[in-house]
Amino acid sequence: MQSFLKEGDVRIPSGCAISAIFSKKGKVFTAERIISSIKTMHARSNGLGGGFAGYGIYPEYKDYYAFHIFYTSREAKEETEHYLDENFDIANLSKIPIRPNKNITDVPLIWRYFITPLKVKLDFTLLDEKEYIVKAVFHINTSIKGAHVFSSGKNMGSFKAVGYPEDVGSFYRLEDYEGYSWTAHGRYPTNTPGWWGGAHPFSLLDTSVVHNGEISSYDANRREIEMYGYKCTLLTDTEVIAYIIDYLVRKKGLTLKETSHVIAAPFWSTINRMNEEERDEYTYLRNTFSSLLVTGPFSIIVGFNGGLMALNDRLKLRSLVCAEKDDYFYCASEEIAIRAIESELDRVWHPRGGEAVIVTLEDRIDGN
Numbered sequence: 001m002q003s004f005l006k007e008g009d010v011r012i013p014s015g016c017a018i019s020a021i022f023s024k025k026g027k028v029f030t031a032e033r034i035i036s037s038i039k040t041m042h043a044r045s046n047g048l049g050g051g052f053a054g055y056g057i058y059p060e061y062k063d064y065y066a067f068h069i070f071y072t073s074r075e076a077k078e079e080t081e082h083y084l085d086e087n088f089d090i091a092n093l094s095k096i097p098i099r100p101n102k103n104i105t106d107v108p109l110i111w112r113y114f115i116t117p118l119k120v121k122l123d124f125t126l127l128d129e130k131e132y133i134v135k136a137v138f139h140i141n142t143s144i145k146g147a148h149v150f151s152s153g154k155n156m157g158s159f160k161a162v163g164y165p166e167d168v169g170s171f172y173r174l175e176d177y178e179g180y181s182w183t184a185h186g187r188y189p190t191n192t193p194g195w196w197g198g199a200h201p202f203s204l205l206d207t208s209v210v211h212n213g214e215i216s217s218y219d220a221n222r223r224e225i226e227m228y229g230y231k232c233t234l235l236t237d238t239e240v241i242a243y244i245i246d247y248l249v250r251k252k253g254l255t256l257k258e259t260s261h262v263i264a265a266p267f268w269s270t271i272n273r274m275n276e277e278e279r280d281e282y283t284y285l286r287n288t289f290s291s292l293l294v295t296g297p298f299s300i301i302v303g304f305n306g307g308l309m310a311l312n313d314r315l316k317l318r319s320l321v322c323a324e325k326d327d328y329f330y331c332a333s334e335e336i337a338i339r340a341i342e343s344e345l346d347r348v349w350h351p352r353g354g355e356a357v358i359v360t361l362e363d364r365i366d367g368n
Contacts, residue, residue: 015188016212017041017165018320019332020301021341022308023180026361027327028056031174033341034182039166040340041186041333044212047103048194049187050168051160053201053208053303054179058155064091064114065133065205068151068158069140070196071109076146083144087136088115096159096172103167108196112157130205130250137204138231148197153206156305160185160199168199180361183303185210189236197234202242206305209245211238212333213298213318224291244292245302256302256309260356262289264314301331307360316353323348329359 019037023029031052038050058066067084071077084090091114098110117132125132137149151158156179159172165186169175185200201208215221215237222232222240228251230243241263248259262285271282286293297317302309310331312320322331323338324347330338335348351357 017044017186018210020183022329025327026180028178035169037337038184045186049199050165053158055156055181056179057177061114062155067113070148072146080147101171104163158203198236208303209242216296264354310357314354
């Protein structure tokens with residue numbers, strides 16, 4: 001009799017799939033191509049999480065923060081909407097359109113709100129607008145039982161669920177959305193549970209992260225980042241990466257390249273061989289943000305308004321390939337995921353460990 005292995009009986013050391021498509025000229029296109037790309041890596045996930053992030057998808061409400069929220073009860077929805085109504089101007093609210101899928105089960109209530117802070121409330125707090133939004137996200141996620149904000153940026157949105165990514169894309173009817181940038185993830189959790197909030201992408205404000213790998217430094221990273229007001233509640237190591245990036249870029253003013261030098265900092269032996277200017281920079285970053293060094297095998301794709309960043313751990317223990325065709329940039333866990341949607345490529349390369357590839361609208365690609 002054939003026996004079947006259960007989760008935990010077998011380990012897939014390079015599991016999870018990530019993929020991204022970006023138009024450097026800002027041309028919008030539907031999510032159908034990114035769904036086709038991630039689908040080719042079906043075997044790298046196990047149905048315990050899939051998701052997408054799209055940028056430029058809400059032009060009508062581009063000046064509003066788009067809150068995507070899961071609810072497990074109507075009471076949670078009522079309490080959250082009361083909180084939002086007291087603190088924000090709500091331009092529009094509605095259910096996020098879905099298409100029933102037999103492979104997507106235990107579906108929560110999924111709602112979308114286009115909001116902006118009430119000026120009198122914002123002025124009273126003495127916070128800047130983005131910090132006001134972040135505090136609202138963490139208030140809802142930690143204080144309202146059964147509510148979870150899983151996307152909170154402007155003119156972008158994350159869509160995720162427990163399921164294979166191609167089913168998640170169909171479930172959310174992503175063919176109806178157009179954006180200039182899309183990222184995707186197929187999950188194979190190895191040490192954290194599979195649940196709706198734990199699926200990728202992980203988003204805060206305009207930043208979204210999809211990740212393949214394991215963060216062995218999670219506890220140290222979590223303890224450090226929670227000192228600055230972040231709350232890690234999603235039962236997965238990837239969450240901390242999104243918060244580290246937000247902290248370094250938004251709060252500390254680092255560039256994305258400098259942020260990559262913190263997250264995937266070289267070994268001291270490598271730093272010591274650099275020229276004086278580089279050595280001084282890397283030494284400062286390593287000493288100042290030592291607890292935010294992310295160790296363990298990983299490849300990540302970071303989405304933000306106007307660009308993407310792809311990054312491996314410093315030893316390149318997870319696969320990551322990049323490519324270009326005309327004004328489009330692609331990256332994925334496997335080259336086949338790119339060639340499945342663009343067979344004729346102008347250039348293909350594999351970034352070195354710890355070397356960020358950063359691409360922005362109407363700009364050149366850095367890090368190669």
